[in-house]
Amino acid sequence: MELSRRAMLGTLGGIAAGSAVAAMVKTGVAASEGPVISPGQNGHFAQQYGEFGWKPHKLDPEECAKIAYEGYWYKGYACGYGAFYSIIGVLGEKYGAPYNTFPFTMLEANKGGISDWGTICGALYGAAAAYALFWGRKERDPMVTELYRWYEQTALPIYQPGDMAQGVKGDIPSNPSGSVLCHISVSKWCYNTKLPASGKERSERCGRITADVSRKAVEIFNAKIDAGKDWKGAAGKPEALRYCGECHTKGGESDIAKGIMDCTPCHSGSEHTMNKFKDHP
Template sequence: MMNVNRREAMGKIVGFAGMAAGAAVMSQSVFAADGCPIDGAIGVGSDGGADLGANLLTYVELDPFAVAKRAYAAYGRGGCMYGVFDAIVKELAIQGHDDACNFAAIPTNITVYGGGGVKGWGSICGCVNAAAMIVNILDVEQTAVIDAMNRYYEKTPMPRGDDNFLTKIGAPTRRDDAGALLTADKISQSTAHSILCHTSVTNWSAASQFGGHHDAKAERCAQVTAEVAFKTVEFLNLSLNGELTIDPELERYAKNNDECVSCHTGTTREPGAYIGSDVNSKMECQTCHAPHDEIGAIPHHAEESCSTCHPK
């Protein structure tokens, strides 16, 4: 593997950053022009899990604030998934270590699709999607880091909104209808109780009283993007130093699931022994599914169109 200095790596990054967002296919001449080896340049392999595990990239300790600042700015260019992924990859690429060239060769705009819970579908939040994507190619405790990040996102009031953090990432930058900056007291906080985009945004909208198409939502999501990038790097740094533990308040296993998994867990049952639906999930169940004894009549507004009360 070649060694590259910081200036060389940054030159490679600038070349890729200038490409149009969403352009995921690159010619071999692009790699060749930048002096990186083509065969095996990005050590993720193409032969499935075994090959991937044998070709992980080296993680080096990063400054969480530097990554968070990049992520906040990148949100405006490509959304939440792009913001987290682009920030971590580019910081790794400028560190001048043996794998810097490999990180510089990654076209980070392949992650633009993840915004809005995958092109507006409201599924997995692009922030945690990006965190898992970068962790997946690093030589770290992958499951532990992903578990820690997902649980943090699920259980922590966000965005953090403290003055020190906002100053270091350069926030806020967006304004309300009166032209005033959308400060932390206006943005408010909410807890997602889920890693799904639509749940996270819905809970925030209810807490802040801002509509989902207001600039306040963009400011909130930009700050959450920065926070997830920051925490991902913190967890990666701890993993690198063999110090990653899970805060008891952010336990790796959702305790509220206990009464659910006693019946709804993964099994090898066949039709003759089937009892109830099998579930394979670490997410909190009751965020979306009420306990059986709480399931009652259909809500009074169920016959109305969703858009009656929840317009775009």
């Protein structure tokens, strides 16, 4: 009997440990065929399949977007799980090991910007983590920058699940978040729409954004596979990052800033970033 995707979503994570052990036994028998475990150092850090050793395969961005949306709602595992599964889980459905040996529920920790701390958008982390199974930072960082800058600047959500919507059907408002941080992204959307962060509309918004992130992430993934080491993104630096970086990065008079996210949402001096602990209404 053919398993439904919903059943697969639940079972793949559960069989991960057994599959990993089986893979280790198999590679142990076939060790003479070539190196399959990175040696690590001083008895530590060895890694099955090698460091950044998985082989990427091109995927359909629209198929992945749909699965990312479904994954967001699956058992409430949310954005990080949905985005990551839509890449690595789908590879597992199509190609088996090693992709289907990953314990996908680990990515559930990214819900709410990592356990409700409102830090990085979980969908963005899920995509970056998927990239990291294939490419080290020198090749991966430009991919992440391309995705994250797109997220900062694009009015989201775009994805429309139609009758398959699991939270709220129909159109919902979109806006550019200006930030990759869950707290700012959600708060800005709620402020603009006058809708509560605890409401179904906000949850639906994040489900659709998970699909949007997956689609864009897979487009970048496919382009990287095609171009290899020659791939370069088109994302540039926001003007605020250039302006602030003149003083606050390496070589400046006050080298205290770390990071390449847009400075504006947190440091613009707007009504939202002023001191709210003094004379707050």
